[in-house]
Amino acid sequence: MRxxxxxxxxxxxxxxxxxHIFLGVALAREIRGRRPEAEILFVGSRHGLEAKLVSDAGFPLELVRASGFAGKSAAAKLVSLAELPVGFLQARRLLARRRAVAVAGLGGYVSVPVVAAARSLGVPTLIHESNAFPGVANRVLNRFATRTAVGIAAANSHLVRPGAVTGTPVRPEFFSVPRLDPSGSTRRLLVFGGSQGSRVLNKAMTEAVSLLGGDGLQVIHQAGESQFEETRARYGDRLPEGWRVVPFLPRIHEQLAWADLVLSRAGSQTLAELAAAGRPSILVPFGSATHGHQTVNAEVFDKAGASVAIAEDSLSGDVLALLLRELLGDRRRLVAMGESARSFARPDAAKLLADLLFEAEGTR
Structure with missing residues (x-):
């Protein structure tokens, strides 16, 4: 590498x-690989996961005042608005002190004061939107960012200035997952609702078990740390042979390699991992996600034939059991869905993001 x-x-x-943070870490590692002497600094707020995840990745972190706006109560919105000028001034001083050469805003409310501060100082900026429907922050920042990147091309229809389609970076292990074997006869289901689990998915699975117990399926069900005991109790003594319930899957790329079908939420990081692994899925968007972005994500994958999308209020044990039997009984369809999912994958996403950041830097 040069x-x-x-x-x-x-x-x-x-x-x-x-x-957002994993995306930032992927970009930071790409920058460090290409410019090892460069200083890399993360900026976050005290409200999120950045204090732990950025530190674990080995990068420095500074905090500014920022909090979410969309989907909040009127009182919380007033607090967020009041914090904006404070965060902007903090970010402006920070960028000047650290002699920022370029700023990447990777989604979330903290991007707003930092990217705005960079603009006020004449520092080039890059923003990245990983969802098919951009959040409020990126729809605003897109109007003046030096460069814009999107994880899914559909996002561009909601932006004033369309961005480059880079994909969303995921760990290399996901791209090592082998394609589904068209001649395979396994019927393996992986269920996961993110690191915290999904009460909706957990409930549907514990209802469906009575209908699927004799079908010979193999299931790995990640219930989430906080919901594991409750979910295990719901299954009771009805858990069939070949079904396993776990609180967390730290190496989920291994379970994706094992699975023939995935039942999950429709967050942008999950979809990027499904695409990299080339796995067919049933997507149940989180109904409370801001501006329904998970619903739009799921619709994009459904329309492409990569997934079957189903709304939370339409999901039940009966409905899920019928859909699982239909899909797991049609190997040809599963293989085609997996290949459609893979069409969204971008193994070079981190490189493309870094290219755009360096390109933005060169406009100064």
């Missing part, structure tokens, strides 16, 4: 959810 020289700091604004 190594390039630079001076000053690359600043990555990423916070709140794990998806």
């Amino acid at each position: 190594r390039e020289k630079t001076r000053g700091a690359y600043v990555i604004a990423a916070g709140g959810t794990g998806g």
